Amino acid sequence: MPLLIRLAVRNLWRNRRRTILTFGAVALGIVYLILVDSLLRGLTQSSIDNLLDFESGDLQIHAPGYFDEREDLPLEPALPVDRLINEVRAVAGVRAAAPRLVAPARLHAGWEEFPVVLVGIEPELDSGTLRIMDYVEGRAPENGAAEAMIGASLAELLEIGTGDWVVLTTRTRDGAIQALDVRVTGLVRTPNPNVNRNHVYLPLNTLGESLAVPGEATVIVVRAGAGESLKELARRVGEHLAAAGTAADVYTWEQSNAELVALIRTETVSDGLVIAIILAISLVGIANTTLLSALERRREIGTMKALGMREGEIVGLFLLEAVATGLLAVGTGFAVGAAANAYLVAVGMDISAFFGDLDVGYPVTGVVYGVWHPQTFVLAGAAGLVTCALAAYLPARRAARQDAAATLRP
Amino acid sequence: MALVELEGVSKTYRQGKLEVPALRGVDLEIEAGEFTAIVGPSGSGKTTLLNLIGCLDVPTAGIVRLAGRELSRLDRNALADIRREKIGFIFQSFNLIPVLTAKENVEFALALLRRNGAGQVHGEQVTELLAEVGLAGLENRRPGELSGGQQQRVAIARALVKAPAIVLADEPTANLDSENGRAILELMRAMNERRGTTFVFSTHDPMVMEYSRRIVTLQDGRVVADERREPDAAPHPARCS
Amino acid sequence: MRRSGLQNRQALAWLSCLLVVLSGQALAAAGLTAEEIIARVDANSDVQSSHGYSTMVIRTGRRELTKEMEIWSSGDNALVSFHNPADRGTKYLKLGNELWMYFPDADDLVKISGHMLRQGFMGSDFSYEDTLENRRLTDLYEFSLLGVEECDESECYVLEATARPGVEVTYARRRMWIDRELFVPRREELYAAGGRLLKVSRVERIEEIDGRFIPTQVTMEDVLRQGSSTTLFVSDLELDVEIPDDLFSLRSLMR
Ligand SMILES: Nc1ncnc2c1ncn2[C@@H]1O[C@H](COP(=O)(O)OP(=O)(O)OP(=O)(O)O)[C@@H](O)[C@H]1O
Ligand SMILES: [Mg+2]
Numbered sequence: 073m074p075l076l077i078r079l080a081v082r083n084l085w086r087n088r089r090r091t092i093l094t095f096g097a098v099a100l101g102i103v104y105l106i107l108v109d110s111l112l113r114g115l116t117q118s119s120i121d122n123l124l125d126f127e128s129g130d131l132q133i134h135a136p137g138y139f140d141e142r143e144d145l146p147l148e149p150a151l152p153v154d155r156l157i158n159e160v161r162a163v164a165g166v167r168a169a170a171p172r173l174v175a176p177a178r179l180h181a182g183w184e185e186f187p188v189v190l191v192g193i194e195p196e197l198d199s200g201t202l203r204i205m206d207y208v209e210g211r212a213p214e215n216g217a218a219e220a221m222i223g224a225s226l227a228e229l230l231e232i233g234t235g236d237w238v239v240l241t242t243r244t245r246d247g248a249i250q251a252l253d254v255r256v257t258g259l260v261r262t263p264n265p266n267v268n269r270n271h272v273y274l275p276l277n278t279l280g281e282s283l284a285v286p287g288e289a290t291v292i293v294v295r296a297g298a299g300e301s302l303k304e305l306a307r308r309v310g311e312h313l314a315a316a317g318t319a320a321d322v323y324t325w326e327q328s329n330a331e332l333v334a335l336i337r338t339e340t341v342s343d344g345l346v347i348a349i350i351l352a353i354s355l356v357g358i359a360n361t362t363l364l365s366a367l368e369r370r371r372e373i374g375t376m377k378a379l380g381m382r383e384g385e386i387v388g389l390f391l392l393e394a395v396a397t398g399l400l401a402v403g404t405g406f407a408v409g410a411a412a413n414a415y416l417v418a419v420g421m422d423i424s425a426f427f428g429d430l431d432v433g434y435p436v437t438g439v440v441y442g443v444w445h446p447q448t449f450v451l452a453g454a455a456g457l458v459t460c461a462l463a464a465y466l467p468a469r470r471a472a473r474q475d476a477a478a479t480l481r482p
Numbered sequence: 483m484a485l486v487e488l489e490g491v492s493k494t495y496r497q498g499k500l501e502v503p504a505l506r507g508v509d510l511e512i513e514a515g516e517f518t519a520i521v522g523p524s525g526s527g528k529t530t531l532l533n534l535i536g537c538l539d540v541p542t543a544g545i546v547r548l549a550g551r552e553l554s555r556l557d558r559n560a561l562a563d564i565r566r567e568k569i570g571f572i573f574q575s576f577n578l579i580p581v582l583t584a585k586e587n588v589e590f591a592l593a594l595l596r597r598n599g600a601g602q603v604h605g606e607q608v609t610e611l612l613a614e615v616g617l618a619g620l621e622n623r624r625p626g627e628l629s630g631g632q633q634q635r636v637a638i639a640r641a642l643v644k645a646p647a648i649v650l651a652d653e654p655t656a657n658l659d660s661e662n663g664r665a666i667l668e669l670m671r672a673m674n675e676r677r678g679t680t681f682v683f684s685t686h687d688p689m690v691m692e693y694s695r696r697i698v699t700l701q702d703g704r705v706v707a708d709e710r711r712e713p714d715a716a717p718h719p720a721r722c723s
Numbered sequence: 724m725r726r727s728g729l730q731n732r733q734a735l736a737w738l739s740c741l742l743v744v745l746s747g748q749a750l751a752a753a754g755l756t757a758e759e760i761i762a763r764v765d766a767n768s769d770v771q772s773s774h775g776y777s778t779m780v781i782r783t784g785r786r787e788l789t790k791e792m793e794i795w796s797s798g799d800n801a802l803v804s805f806h807n808p809a810d811r812g813t814k815y816l817k818l819g820n821e822l823w824m825y826f827p828d829a830d831d832l833v834k835i836s837g838h839m840l841r842q843g844f845m846g847s848d849f850s851y852e853d854t855l856e857n858r859r860l861t862d863l864y865e866f867s868l869l870g871v872e873e874c875d876e877s878e879c880y881v882l883e884a885t886a887r888p889g890v891e892v893t894y895a896r897r898r899m900w901i902d903r904e905l906f907v908p909r910r911e912e913l914y915a916a917g918g919r920l921l922k923v924s925r926v927e928r929i930e931e932i933d934g935r936f937i938p939t940q941v942t943m944e945d946v947l948r949q950g951s952s953t954t955l956f957v958s959d960l961e962l963d964v965e966i967p968d969d970l971f972s973l974r975s976l977m978r
Contacts, residue, residue, distance in 0.1 A: 075593045082581035180947040248895040251915035375577040380566020477539040482574045
């Protein structure tokens, strides 16, 4: 081992406790970065999965003009289901498609009422498209029957169970108040809290007739085959429908859910914030260590200068020590981070501990799983090392510039 | 041409508004191979003079030449290069690098010198040198595990290993008892004789004078006497104890 | 008043309704058709303008809220200013088809539109939407006479109103009990498109003012909200008074 490296290593060893504190802070920062990033990515991934699997699908087809009004959930303009559904399913790259009729409503319970979203579904088609049907406690409502399944959180809040009757009020296409007396046949308990809190599912034909829009859907949700480019598929579906003489607009989930997409983007910013915090910790830790050891080793530095070491070489020696600390920290950070992340990936973390039932805008409940993202390791490692070197530079240069004659005086 | 030439060298330290003159117009020449003692009362400027010769400091006025090169013309890096290649230092408080072993301390000086790929450090050569200064078997001890006299021997080996043009020793025996001090002086003189290395050292130990061929006396920053003489006792060969 | 409010129509519209007056003497109407009865109610409730005070008692579950207001109305416009401490300075302005609310604490002027129209007016069982209806009931509904029934110790015609095809109405069907002598509605039931009863209103007091018969106490009950009802008391009502036109303006709202 070259003498300089040996010297650096022994100097670190000489101040074991300080070295461990410093390297511990940096390593902790790296572990933290790896885990926070992993959880945020996991959160994003689950959010997108939950959104796509339980609410929006990959693509949404609306009647022209619907999209801009979609916040209000209007019944018009709507799509004729029979004419469209088979056309859509015929497009290459479409794995599944299902019609849905979505309307705002109020669910009445005693003297209280709660805003809910009514979703008319065709159970057969819906179960191949979205995954609501896999999460029903009880059974799905039958076509034509005055039956509904409701989100489990909503049911628990209102103390409603399977077999109970509930009243829903909404508006028909003509704006008249409609009241629906329906029997609850099932509770929907999905990983998507929006669905559990807000959604009430009725058979498409029951709802369509009650709202004076029989045979119509406000949206047809589409699932793409594996590996399909959604933009490309949206274009193909649009062209196919146009060729078939049906006016319809096709959107990707990203277009339909700009809010979530924006939220995910903010997350990237907060990721940057975490990095900045870690860098700050490392910066302070390493700068402090270098400063202290430079102070302690004034005489030693003077000796080295007398022996003919250039100032730059002395700075280099300190940088070597800082980078060695950094390497140690990065190594430890990687090891601990990888182990902890393996746990997060396998077992996950219950985020309700942090957020409770608070709606933070992510369609996620309960356990969030970590993901593996090698770039984060690279980024964390590089950030750690660069910070260590940067932090050591100024104190080292100050120490190296000291007047050797003065420091060597007995 | 003398190895060291000082012409009208003055050095004034500033302490706030106070000016402290440490040297006032010193003229001095030291030839290669000389074994010179700088003596004088405390504060007379001995350390300052050695630092100027050793390129650790620059004079306020006057010229310092080392092997014909004028030092005031050189930048910090060039001065460092001269110290590395031409000068060996021995300090009153030894100043070994505490985390390195005796051998490594010596190798360190050599490594600096050969840093530019001038070849491997010869471990054997270093071991031999350590044996020569009386440290056979102690090569792998750290400074903390050595006595003062032993540490100073390591320092001498460190100074000599690169075959410098001049060794500057500032009160090398001041922290040693008289027996150890004597041994160190004898070692230095033996090296001076055997290798022809130029030694300049400061002291106020009268014993040191016995060993010197030339004694330069400083007072208040001026050279007040410069006498050449035969040493009192015939030089002993360095004892390898 | 051009509008054709039946007195107990929900709303402030109702309000004008409240102020609506019969032409005076009750005709002993015999053999009238449903249309003739409604025409009589409409024709006899022609008030140009009015000014009065009203107290609204809102009961929801165990809670009871009381709101005091002063009301001006003229044609399709109305201004309501609240006087009870909690809402003092809050104002409601109806300008034709538009609704505005002014909240003094926030110094905030809000146009009530879209979904907000469906919410209860100041937390009551009347919706904002209910207060907006300007069109004649006979334009919106087809009426049929179901018979005559005893209602609050009076003889009443029972009329059924069904939305005309293609006309947008909030309540697909209504049933009204019209006093045979006064031609003032005494009770009304409002139904959803599927036939479910949604709201019931009862006229609990009718006063004679300037020779007209005006309902001055009306209770509206939201059947779907258990234990929820709103009672409106009207007092010091003056009819056909002079009201400066610029009273019904956004500027007057901010004053
Ligand atoms: N960095 C400094 N700043 C101010 N004054 C200094 C400085 N270094 C030395 N001096 C002063 O310069 C003068 C000469 O000091 P120097 O150390 O050269 O004397 P010396 O002969 O080596 O003394 P000693 O025998 O005590 O080592 C002294 O008066 C000393 O106080
Ligand atoms: Mg001195």
